[in-house]
Amino acid sequence: MSTSSVHAWLRRAMAVVAAASLAGCDALPTLWPAKDGYPYTTTDPISDFGLLSQHIYVTITVVVCVVFVLVSILLAVTLIKFADRGTPGNPEQVHGNITMEIGWTIAPIGIVLFLIVPTIRTIFLQQDAAPIGAKDENGQVLMGEDGKPLRPAVEIKVIGRRWWWQFEYVNEGIATSNQFAIPDDRPVSLFLTSDTVIHSFWAPRIGGKRDAIPGRVNRIWFNLTKDIAQGQPDHIRGECAEYCGEAHSLMRFEILGLDGADFDKWVSEYKVAPTFADASIKQKGEEAFSAAGCTGCHAISGFAGAKGTQGPNLTFLGDRRFLAAGIKDMYPNGRADQATARAVLTQWITDPNSIKPGTTKSANASRALDGMNIPADANGDGILQPEELAPEKVDAIVSYLLSQTSSFPLQ
Amino acid sequence: MSTAATHVATHAHVEHEEETGLWSWITTVDHKRIGKLYLISSLLFFALGGLEALMIRMQLFRPENNFISAQFYNEMFTMHATTMVFLAIMPMSAAFFNFLIPLQIGARDVAFPRMNALSFWLFLFGGLFINASFLFHAAPDGGWFGYANLTGSKYSPGHSIDFWMLGLAILGNSSMMAGFNFITTILNLRAPGMTLFRMPIFTWMSFVVQFLVVMSFPMITVGLILLIFDRNYGTNFYFPPNGGDPLLWQHLFWLFGHPEVYILILPAMGIVSEVLPVFARKPLFGAPFVIFSGIMIGFVGFGVWSHHMFTVGLGPVADSAFSTTTMLIAVPTAVKIFNWIFTMWGGKISFKTPNLFAITFVFLFTIGGLSGVMHASPPIDLQQQDSYFIVAHFHYVLVGGALMGLFSGIYFYWPKMFGRMLNERLGQISWALFFIGINVTFFPMHFLGAMGMIRRSWQYPAGAGLDMYNQMATVGSLFIFFAVLVSFINFARGLMGHGELAGDDPWDAATLEWSIPSPPPHYNFAKLPTVHSDRPFWDEKHEGGPAVSQAKIAGPGPHHVAMPPSSYWPILVAVFQGLVFVAFMPGSGSGAFNYDAFLKQVMIQGPVALAMLFCILAWVREDDTPR
Structure with a gap:
């Protein structure tokens, strides 16, 4: 085979790989598009960081799929072609072939080189120094007149x-x-x-x-x-x-x-702190919140007594759609259905382990977390009984927390 | 004990049958019996690990399911992995090391028969000890990888992690001892003419594995000792607030953990390299390349551990280096795959059960290997690490790979071990169920991972599109359950004496182990054969080569062969050595040095250690001259 025909073959092969990669580029994200039903897809990134991974993801997926298909065909042909059909005698006793060994040692080395170069490039791009601000089309950070980034990171x-x-x-x-x-x-x-x-x-x-x-x-x-x-x-x-x-x-x-x-x-x-249409909600809520010992762990902006950092910051809790760290949807029927949200939050306050096991110190000491418990939970069973925290107090806390909304509640 | 002479005189007609009864098994130092003990106990642990897997799959059948509690789920996946890695696949491989290596190299036993028994008993006690945690409602729940500082006393008070860490320390002891034993055996006890490159491939792969064992287990042992100190005496190796670093554990663990992966797969590769040629009626294609690629995998396997840690932020240089070495593993692996395929190319392939499993190994391992190339690239790994994609990948490698290889080995060597054939029909049914089950269970997990489902998740959210693939996986796991059940029925029938007599050489094979009776007499070879090629028995049968079979060179028995006597010191040493570790329990989990607990520990540990020392001295003084 002449050099030029080798080149021609290489070009053709490259074209096939490129076409396959492009097809893959288009095909892969549509497998699991990000929509409500598939909130976690890894194949439809919406950031430059994710897209860097995505490009090489597609390339390697195509390569390994091609290799898999080729090896499978070879295996299938071998099994069909050389199945024992009862012919007498032993097959030719072939011990090996050096050329073939060298061939299938070099081929995977070539593939590895083909994959490792973009891999290392991407590693360094992804772990490059973080930009200090938004960039223009030429990759220059946009600077304001005061010499600081126009839109800082x-x-x-x-x-x-x-x-x-x-x-x-x-x-x-x-x-x-x-x-x-x-x-x-x-x-x-x-x-x-x-x-x-x-x-x-x-x-x-x-x-x-x-x-x-x-x-x-x-x-x-x-x-x-x-x-x-x-x-x-x-x-x-x-x-x-x-x-x-x-x-x-x-x-x-x-x-x-x-x-x-x-x-x-x-x-x-x-x-700034959340504002309340009805000042009594804030007042009653803060009282109950404080009396139940919640302030020891939780912070709420605008409530001077609540500065705890052991538990989640509850400011603007009304903005959130999920409770218990993304677990329990408070608004399965939309924001209009406040009753469900109240019921869910009430359950979370009074019986958190039913929503998320292990949240509070349980009866079994060996499962205890680092000192986490509910102060108002007098008998230590992890459930706030009405006699431990009166239902109207719980109601006041629920109203207080859910009323804290900004202009950007999560729908 | 009777002398060999009277033994022969009284039992001349059944001369190869040794003593029977429970006591003879407890005190045995015969590598074949120890191999069988390993096989049976590893199959039982395998069944246990399989049931734990079923619990996991049942829980994940529906989103937000409450079939089992989060705590129990975490115990299940921890114990499933720990059991399968340390108590099923490794000892199942050890069963073949024990049974086969001396037979394949033409030896009468391993180099240190009593130490071999000690290895087995330590393994059994270690396995039982870890599982005893269930009786105390303290099953390990830190994952098989036991990442610090979650395993520290602050986040894991109580004894659940103690069972895991002390059990693993015991098991590591057992494996290291076996490793040194087999290295010595292979280097020193080969039959005349058996040069290194005439050794069967299984022995070669086992040889590589033993080096991996003796070099990697010290790493985890060091890691575990530091953990014991952290949990018992208040040191801070892994505890960040006082200056420790949890990444230290990750490095130590994966420096062990990645070679461990090859410890699990290389024996299966060795078995497949034995089975495929026999059923293609050809020699292994490019045997030296298969051997060297195995050695290469062993070497490079020590330089890839940080690919388990691409997400911890080691920096771009480390990520690039480990990514490159990891991808390079694909080269020797590809060499092996092609050599296996071309072993069959041009042959006369018969699809007996052992071969079905071996071919399945080649096919499924290819899938697992290729998906491994994907997350060898850190940018992809950042999206796949700790997702179900990884679960899919390593189950293709370990179930589709290692387990299929080992089942191939069981079906292939069973006639040699027990003298009777396994039922071919049941074997084929089991294989078909396995093939369907593995693919239906583990292939959808690739998609779950690509959709972002995390590993070790007790619950996944409803309405996230994860339901269908999880249901498929659960249905597939039932196929695997029935596959195992059918094979177990087959094995049980075999043990109860069903099946036709195997004869010396049921598969028309090539290596020495088939040139002796099935089951082999306790001395294996009445007269050690002289080996002239890498396929001595094939050459005798088909090429007119010099005789190696016992029937020709030693003639009919009885043969007077002196063998090492049985001994009860190994099991006693194992008991006391296990107890030395168990004695760390009382003071553990307190998180600080506690004088009372320490005193308690010493009060138990001291006498137990002395007893162990006494047993070792008695062992040394015991007369073990062959008789």
């Missing part, structure tokens, strides 16, 4: 707890739990850590996971590539991917993907 400290998430906006001074918002017009930079055991932060639609490890800080950053319309927030779900104990599978979180302007508004609302 949003930096969020993510802390894994057992079994919920704390999110702290480094520059904005906002803290929230289990649900947080990100803008679509500037980079988002996450600092992942834990003060309990190892967790792993994974929002599959945004991209790959990173572990939140006690004593260490890991970082991922990304830009949303999806253009989110004003007033139409995107709902991105995530979960803890590293086994972290009894309720590991019930440790999820919600991300509110917001248009840039909406995000600024969200920040400005979250920076």
Whole structure:
């Protein structure tokens, strides 16, 4: 075979691989498109971080599928062609063939080289230094007249707890739990850590996971590539991917993907305390909240007595759609159905283990968490009986928490 | 004990039948009996691990299911993995190491017969000890990988992690001892003329595995000792607030854990390399390449451990390096696959049960290997790590690969072990159920992973599109259940004496173990054969080569062969050595050095250690000259 015909064959082969990759590119995301029914798809990312993974995901998927088909055909042909049909005598005793051995040693080395180069490139791109702000088309950070980035990166400290998430906006001074918002017009930079055991932060639609490890800080950053319309927030779900104990599978979180302007508004609302149409709700709620000992662990902005950091920050709880770290949908029938939300929150307060096992210190001491219990739970059974916390007190707390809404409740 | 001479005189006609009865099995040092003990006990543990898997699948049949509690679910997946890895696949491989290696190299026993018995008893006690946790409502719940600092006393008070960590330490002891034993056996006890490259491939792969065992188990032993210190005496190796680092455990664990994967798969590869040529009636294609690729897998296997840790943030340089080494594993693996296929190419393939399982190994292992190439790439791994995609991948490798290889080995070597054929029809039914079950169970898990379903999840959300594939997987697991059931019925029938007599060489095979009676006499070879090729028995039968079969070179019995006497010291040492570990229990889980608990520990440990020492001294002084 002449050199030019080898080249021609190579070109043709490359064209086939490229076409297959492109076909794969189109086909793969549509297998499990992100929609309400498939909230966790890994094949339809909406961030540059996720798309970097996606490109190589598609390439390698195509390559391994092609290899699999070829090997399977070879195996099938062998089994059919050389099945024993009762002919006498032994087959020719072939011991091997050096050329073939060299061939099938070099072929996989070639494939590995073909895959490892883009892999390493992507590794370095994904773990590059985080940008300090939004960039223009040429990749230059947009600078304002004051010499600072026009739209600086949003930096969020993510802390894994057992079994919920704390999110702290480094520059904005906002803290929230289990649900947080990100803008679509500037980079988002996450600092992942834990003060309990190892967790792993994974929002599959945004991209790959990173572990939140006690004593260490890991970082991922990304830009949303999806253009989110004003007033139409995107709902991105995530979960803890590293086994972290009894309720590991019930440790999820919600991300509110917001248009840039909406995000600024969200920040400005979250920076100040929630307002109440009816001051008595706040007053009664704070009283009950305080009396039941909730303030020891929970913080609520605008309630001077509630500064605890052991439990989730409950400010703007009315914005959240899910309770117990993304587990229990409070509004399965939409926001209009407040009764269901009240019932769910009441159940969560009075009998949390029924929604999420292991939430409170159980009767079995060996399963106890680090000092977590309900102060008002006098008999220590993990359930707040009416005599331990009066139903009207629970009602006051429920009203108080659910009334705290901003302009961006999760639909 | 009677001398060999009187033994022969009184039992001349059934000369190869040794003593029978429970006591003879407890005190046996015969590698074939120990191999059978390993086989039966590993099959029982395998059944237990399978039931645990069924519990998992039942729970996941529906979204937000409450069939079992979260706590029990976590215990189930922890014990399923621990059981399958340490108590089923490894000892099932050990059954073949024990039974086959001396037969394949033309030896009368392993190098250290009593130590071999000690390995088995330690394994059995270790396995029983871990499972005894169920009796105390303290089943391990930290995952088979036992990530620190979740396993520390703060987050795992009580004794559940103690059962796991001390049991694993006992099992590691057993494996390391067996490793040294087999290395010595293979290096020193080969028959005349059996050069290294005339050794059967199974022995070769086992040889590689023993090196992996003796080099990787010390890592986890160190990790476990640090954990024992953390849990018992308040040290802080893994406890971050006081300066420890949980990643230390991950490195130590995976430095062991990844070679462990090859410890699980290489013996099966060895078995398949024996079975495919016999049923294709050809020699293994490119045998030296199969051997060297096995060695290569062993070597590179020590340089890939951090691919289990791509998500922990080791930095781009480490990620790139480990990604490259991991992908390179695909090269020797591909070499093996092609050599197996071309072993069959041009042959006369008969589809007997052992071969069905062996061919299935080649096919399913290819799938598992290729999906492994995918998450060798860290950008993809970030999306697949800890998702069901990984579960799909390693079950294709370990069930489709290792287990199919081992079942192939059971069906292939059963006639040699027990002298009777297994039922071919039942074997084929079991194989078909396995083939359907494995694919229906584990293939949909790729999709679940791609949809973002996390591993170790007690519940998955309703309305997330995960229901159908989970239901498929559960249905598939029932097929596997029945596959195992049919095979177990087959084995039970075999043990009860059903099945036709096998004769010395039922498959017309090529290697030494088929040149002696089935089951072999306790001395294996009345006269050690002289080996002239890598297929000595085939050459004798088909190529006019020099005789190696006992019928020709030793003639009919009785033969006076002196063998090492049985001994009860191994089981006693095993009991006391196990108890030395168990004695760490009282003070464990307190999280700080506790003088009373320490005193309690020493009060138990001291006498037990002394008793062990006494048994070891008695062992040393015991007269074990062959007689």
